[in-house]
Amino acid sequence: MDETRDGSAAEVLAVRGLSFAYQSGSPVLHDIHLSVGERELVAVMGRSGSGKSTLLRCIAGLAEPDAGAVLVRGRRISGKERRRDNAIGMVFQQFNLFPHRTVRDNIVMPLRVVDRVPLATAVQVADEHLEMVGLSGLGDRRPTTLSGGQQQRLAIARMLAMRPRILLLDEITSALDATLTADVLAIIRRLADTGLPMLMVTHELTFAKRFADRIVVLHDGRIVTETSPEYEQTLTPVTEMDQPPNVQR
Numbered sequence: 001m002d003e004t005r006d007g008s009a010a011e012v013l014a015v016r017g018l019s020f021a022y023q024s025g026s027p028v029l030h031d032i033h034l035s036v037g038e039r040e041l042v043a044v045m046g047r048s049g050s051g052k053s054t055l056l057r058c059i060a061g062l063a064e065p066d067a068g069a070v071l072v073r074g075r076r077i078s079g080k081e082r083r084r085d086n087a088i089g090m091v092f093q094q095f096n097l098f099p100h101r102t103v104r105d106n107i108v109m110p111l112r113v114v115d116r117v118p119l120a121t122a123v124q125v126a127d128e129h130l131e132m133v134g135l136s137g138l139g140d141r142r143p144t145t146l147s148g149g150q151q152q153r154l155a156i157a158r159m160l161a162m163r164p165r166i167l168l169l170d171e172i173t174s175a176l177d178a179t180l181t182a183d184v185l186a187i188i189r190r191l192a193d194t195g196l197p198m199l200m201v202t203h204e205l206t207f208a209k210r211f212a213d214r215i216v217v218l219h220d221g222r223i224v225t226e227t228s229p230e231y232e233q234t235l236t237p238v239t240e241m242d243q244p245p246n247v248q249r
């Protein structure tokens with residue numbers, strides 16, 4: 001059996017020794033180790049270009065690491081499997097919605113095409129997920145008629161409907177104002193509490209401290225700090241974006 005037992009029972013996602021370089025350039029990620037447990041929301045922070053999005057893309061199977069492994073509940077799975085099985089869902093800063101389809105169809109379509117869910121079931125699942133993110137009643141509208149926060153919540157609902165076992169969020173609130181950011185992150189926090197582990201890239205230290213269980217800091221493709229939000233002092237340099245936190249490499 002293609003199985004590698006390599007983590008504790010509570011560990012849902014484990015990244016082991018992951019390294020990656022784009023073909024055109026020098027290495028971007030170096031020997032990354034991290035884990036996300038049951039009901040955990042882990043924030044990934046770091047200055048621009050430190051490798052945060054690349055890390056999520058490698059974990060999601062959208063980029064193939066040069067070394068290392070990604071394990072889901074202790075089982076090592078290839079990038080192809082991660083993409084195929086919807087094991088790891090990813091929501092992007094750009095909402096990537098279908099503008100010519102209704103809000104409801106934006107959820108129904110991937111369910112039908114990717115998971116071959118019957119239409120009536122897909123519609124029911126879509127409406128349940130719209131309600132979950134506070135968008136019931138808007139199913140017949142076009143995404144372009146929604147606010148930025150509503151569009152982002154639709155993108156989250158669409159991914160959740162695919163029932164991922166882990167959710168990766170790449171700067172999903174960067175286009176939103178502070179109030180909408182807090183609204184969206186409150187939904188994210190509730191979902192984590194219901195048992196969906198998440199890894200969330202963000203530049204917002206205030207929100208990371210408020211909503212995340214742990215904060216992982218990347219600098220030049222290496223994890224330089226892994227801490228709980230209480231240890232604010234170790235994170236101060238990240239907000240200044242001028243030097244790595246003062247911790248051992």
Ligand SMILES: Nc1ncnc2c1ncn2[C@@H]1O[C@H](COP(=O)(O)OP(=O)(O)OP(=O)(O)O)[C@@H](O)[C@H]1O
Pocket residue numbers: 022023024025028046047048049050051052053054055
């Ligand atoms: N498609 C690509 N081809 C070559 N190099 C890339 C590509 N995408 C990103 N890079 C480089 O990889 C490094 C990490 O980029 P990445 O987007 O992962 O950083 P980031 O921490 O997410 O940045 P930001 O906070 O600005 O989104 C950067 O030096 C970037 O220039």
